Amino acid sequence: MAVTPPGADVNPDRYEVVIGLEVHAQLRTRSKMFCGCPTRFGAPPNSQTCPVCQGMPGVLPVVNRRAVEFGIRTALAFHCRVNAACRFARKHYYYPDMPKNYQISQYEEPLAEDGFLEVDVDGSSRAIGIQRLHLEEDVGKLLHEGTIETAKASLVDFNRSGVPLMETVSRPELRSPEEAAAYLRAFRAIVVYLDVCDGNMEEGSLRCDANVSLRPRGAAELGTKVEIKNLNSFRNVERALKFEVARQTAALAVDERIVQETRLWDADREVTRSMRSKEYAHDYRYFPEPDLVPLQIDRRWVEEIRAELPELPRARRQRFVSRYGLSLSTSDILTHHGPLADYFEAAVTEFPDAKAVSNWILSEFLRVLAGGDERVLSMKVPPRNLAGLLRLIADGTISGKIAKDVFSTMVDTGEDAPTIVRREGLTQVADEAVLDGIIDAVMAANPKAIEDFKRGKTAAKKALVGQVMKATGGKANPALVDRLLEDKLSKIQT
Amino acid sequence: MYQPIHELTDAYRRADLTPTAVAEAYLARIDALDGRLGAYLTVVRDEALAAARESELRWRAGAPLGPLDGAPVALKDVLCTRGVRTTCGSKMLESFVPPYDATVVERLRAAGAVILGKTNMDEFAMGSSTEHSAFHPTRNPWDLARVPGGSSGGSAAAVAGGLAAGGFGSDTGGSIRQPAAFCGVVGMKPTYGRVSRYGLVALASSLDQVGPFARDVRDAALLLGAVAGHDRRDATCIQAPVPDYGAELSKGVAGLTLGLPDEYFIDGMDPDVERAMESRTRAAGFGAEVKRRIMLGTYALSAGYYDAYYGKAQSVRTLVRREFAAAFARVDLIVAPTTPNVAFKHGEKEDPLSMYLNDVFTIPGNLAGIPGISVPCGFSVTGLPIGLQVLGRPLDEPRLLRAAYAYEQATPWRSRRPELT
Amino acid sequence: MIERTDVEHVARLTRLALTEAELERMREQLNSILAHLDTLRAVDTEGVEPTSHAVDVVNVMREDEVEPCFPQDAMLANAPDRSGELFRVPRILED
Numbered sequence A: 001m002a003v004t005p006p007g008a009d010v011n012p013d014r015y016e017v018v019i020g021l022e023v024h025a026q027l028r029t030r031s032k033m034f035c036g037c038p039t040r041f042g043a044p045p046n047s048q049t050c051p052v053c054q055g056m057p058g059v060l061p062v063v064n065r066r067a068v069e070f071g072i073r074t075a076l077a078f079h080c081r082v083n084a085a086c087r088f089a090r091k092h093y094y095y096p097d098m099p100k101n102y103q104i105s106q107y108e109e110p111l112a113e114d115g116f117l118e119v120d121v122d123g124s125s126r127a128i129g130i131q132r133l134h135l136e137e138d139v140g141k142l143l144h145e146g147t148i149e150t151a152k153a154s155l156v157d158f159n160r161s162g163v164p165l166m167e168t169v170s171r172p173e174l175r176s177p178e179e180a181a182a183y184l185r186a187f188r189a190i191v192v193y194l195d196v197c198d199g200n201m202e203e204g205s206l207r208c209d210a211n212v213s214l215r216p217r218g219a220a221e222l223g224t225k226v227e228i229k230n231l232n233s234f235r236n237v238e239r240a241l242k243f244e245v246a247r248q249t250a251a252l253a254v255d256e257r258i259v260q261e262t263r264l265w266d267a268d269r270e271v272t273r274s275m276r277s278k279e280y281a282h283d284y285r286y287f288p289e290p291d292l293v294p295l296q297i298d299r300r301w302v303e304e305i306r307a308e309l310p311e312l313p314r315a316r317r318q319r320f321v322s323r324y325g326l327s328l329s330t331s332d333i334l335t336h337h338g339p340l341a342d343y344f345e346a347a348v349t350e351f352p353d354a355k356a357v358s359n360w361i362l363s364e365f366l367r368v369l370a371g372g373d374e375r376v377l378s379m380k381v382p383p384r385n386l387a388g389l390l391r392l393i394a395d396g397t398i399s400g401k402i403a404k405d406v407f408s409t410m411v412d413t414g415e416d417a418p419t420i421v422r423r424e425g426l427t428q429v430a431d432e433a434v435l436d437g438i439i440d441a442v443m444a445a446n447p448k449a450i451e452d453f454k455r456g457k458t459a460a461k462k463a464l465v466g467q468v469m470k471a472t473g474g475k476a477n478p479a480l481v482d483r484l485l486e487d488k489l490s491k492i493q494t
Numbered sequence B: 001m002y003q004p005i006h007e008l009t010d011a012y013r014r015a016d017l018t019p020t021a022v023a024e025a026y027l028a029r030i031d032a033l034d035g036r037l038g039a040y041l042t043v044v045r046d047e048a049l050a051a052a053r054e055s056e057l058r059w060r061a062g063a064p065l066g067p068l069d070g071a072p073v074a075l076k077d078v079l080c081t082r083g084v085r086t087t088c089g090s091k092m093l094e095s096f097v098p099p100y101d102a103t104v105v106e107r108l109r110a111a112g113a114v115i116l117g118k119t120n121m122d123e124f125a126m127g128s129s130t131e132h133s134a135f136h137p138t139r140n141p142w143d144l145a146r147v148p149g150g151s152s153g154g155s156a157a158a159v160a161g162g163l164a165a166g167g168f169g170s171d172t173g174g175s176i177r178q179p180a181a182f183c184g185v186v187g188m189k190p191t192y193g194r195v196s197r198y199g200l201v202a203l204a205s206s207l208d209q210v211g212p213f214a215r216d217v218r219d220a221a222l223l224l225g226a227v228a229g230h231d232r233r234d235a236t237c238i239q240a241p242v243p244d245y246g247a248e249l250s251k252g253v254a255g256l257t258l259g260l261p262d263e264y265f266i267d268g269m270d271p272d273v274e275r276a277m278e279s280r281t282r283a284a285g286f287g288a289e290v291k292r293r294i295m296l297g298t299y300a301l302s303a304g305y306y307d308a309y310y311g312k313a314q315s316v317r318t319l320v321r322r323e324f325a326a327a328f329a330r331v332d333l334i335v336a337p338t339t340p341n342v343a344f345k346h347g348e349k350e351d352p353l354s355m356y357l358n359d360v361f362t363i364p365g366n367l368a369g370i371p372g373i374s375v376p377c378g379f380s381v382t383g384l385p386i387g388l389q390v391l392g393r394p395l396d397e398p399r400l401l402r403a404a405y406a407y408e409q410a411t412p413w414r415s416r417r418p419e420l421t
Numbered sequence C: 001m002i003e004r005t006d007v008e009h010v011a012r013l014t015r016l017a018l019t020e021a022e023l024e025r026m027r028e029q030l031n032s033i034l035a036h037l038d039t040l041r042a043v044d045t046e047g048v049e050p051t052s053h054a055v056d057v058v059n060v061m062r063e064d065e066v067e068p069c070f071p072q073d074a075m076l077a078n079a080p081d082r083s084g085e086l087f088r089v090p091r092i093l094e095d
Ligand SMILES: [Zn+2]
Pocket: A032, A035, A036, A037, A048, A049, A050, A051, A052, A053, A054, A162
């Protein structure tokens, strides 16, 4: 196993990078692909199994209709042709995570074929071909006893065994590691949007393998491809592919032959390692699954699913730009996740200043959210309440600064903004007579600031505004304070 | 010990016999004779007696669960039984105790049947003689030097020898009908999809069917009726309602047209690979016939050979179905011998190919998915039973049973018993 | 004709550890069986659709409803070896 470190001294432009991705997405069904066991993640090992998903002798599978529906929904979003007839097949191999020694998958007649996924890289957009999309069952989870080096045995948890998986195979049309990562991001955004997959890469809901080859620029023929497994985060996809491209580039530079093989990405050492050569591993001996009857996908069913498709991220992003006048980057963030975009639109119907709403969502909402689930936060602060808060800012009842505190309280208590402002007496001080007195007192207490101001240090005024705000507990109307102070200072100067 | 089930239940009704007494008599006979016959792999004495006592209470209360309540039956060890080991005749599954019942077993329990035990079979149902059990061979009650047929030889021998009143087996290429013919009992393979395969350990999923062994055609009808019908756990199971097969029998055969084919159909092959266990034990765990079939199936499916073998076989299967469809456009039923020969001697068929060819008259029915029944139709000069096979259209079990019943009632064969003491 | 190398290849795929004698006997037997299958291969199946199922049933699906699982202990009971709540199997080398 010769590992050449990346960065070898070769001209990277001599070769064209050819990458294809196979993405496995666990479908968010309640029950498993072929039995009624739940798919919930994190249950005690082997507590969510039955004879069917443990592959015991004598059992039979029955297809989960919702898994098929989710597959069709995704296929439509990827502009694929949903095949009128599809069937399942047995894929044979021996591995302890799969006790019946075959995986029920699809081979010759997959659920859907020939689509594309639009990917943005460096400001331009490319449609990456999707070759096929099919359904299969997940296998059990293998754990090593002790460390991977010293383990004498593997331990198996079959809770994951039988969870519906959707495999989507791209055409080898990705031209860089960055583009591959962008593809995966776009893929994730769509399946999460469609609510068919939770997109959680840490929990393995979304997994990715890549095929990488290089060919001399302009060549029509593809080079020898290497399969890379275990790319389980966006970061790893990009890093592993960069490493692999560099490795292959370096090898080709010294006329070394690329071996067709499977390599494993070692995220700790940041290298791809050759898996023990499995020269016979790829004869899967597929044949039509006799325990399942063929599916004839009814056109009406497909059209029903199509009619219920949500607006997809890219289309929605465009609409946010044209309808709400938001920037592309703001729209991008808002539309990346369906519930967030829904939240934005609901708030805008109540408070039509789209920019103000988006500013609040991008700053305070996302800060408080901190990577959590929008749905949980939006239950505490429904869009209507965010709009109510923005109205209080707009009509001068509270300052933007106070509004942030009010928002925090809203998150904690679930109350609406007027209730909090009333109870805590946070209404802005906008009475000129009151502020006059306070400003005078502040000016009297800060002669040095006045002197500085006279000498032309305009920053001194800011300090004075700050003092006034402090004296009013942040409740003074900052614009009014500014104007009053300006008046008084100008009188002093003349 | 040679009373059919319907006579036993008549006796229960009249209180001339009790299910407990009958179960005890069968268990005693198993104790006395099975050492020589080798029909059973596991006998569940305590469970059987408990089930018989419950049945007895129901009969006494005048509320039996149906025509099988208290019937002592034997199950081929390929049907999963909750809490009772299910070996498939293989060392590989020697200690496999399923946590679930096959649908057929569930339905038999619900019908009040008394399960006596699990019967011997060729390993993973791969064979036609029950010599290829990993535990011991089963002997033919009519001549202990001969095989009972297979792969469901244990159930056939148990029913023929009076070690069970009825039984169940599985038929992939003739594995019920051929041993029924060899042992002189009635054996039936229903239409593919008529009986749930859930809990039946597969040999070839698209050919396998569970079916009964019986003393007479009426019992076969009752046993089939108890287990047939749709099961949501088997996607290949047919939705059609289940007729009252027993009531069909008396309708007679007037107007039925029978066909007697001059020639029989071509031989087929079965490439399904048996599911298997973990690699280290595979060599030690499987017998020679199983290894041969795993090799053959793997070869036929391996890269480059799929079209030549598996694909070809599937196309030929289409032709077989078409031929049957054409025949059934002209006749209602096809009548033919069940097997090309009578029970052969242990060790006689060493060559695997000649063993496979034993299925030649039965396997076309499996390929076409149609129902077939074997009824005793006489004895050879050496005193060995001969079977007559009746094949019918898909789901036409009623006419099949009517014809078999009419034949049985018109002939004396079922009164003959093996001398087994 | 199946060559010895074919038999070895298939044996590797099946994970059956066959002895020298078994491999040779297997080669002979497979050849005799496959020779018999030549009668099958001689049948004209031009344009004939394959049959993979004996019934013409399609679209059998279940609704996405959770059913009770089997108890963990019952599902671990057949394990040849276990470690707590997990099945224990010989280590599989990946590298
Ligand atoms: Zn399950």
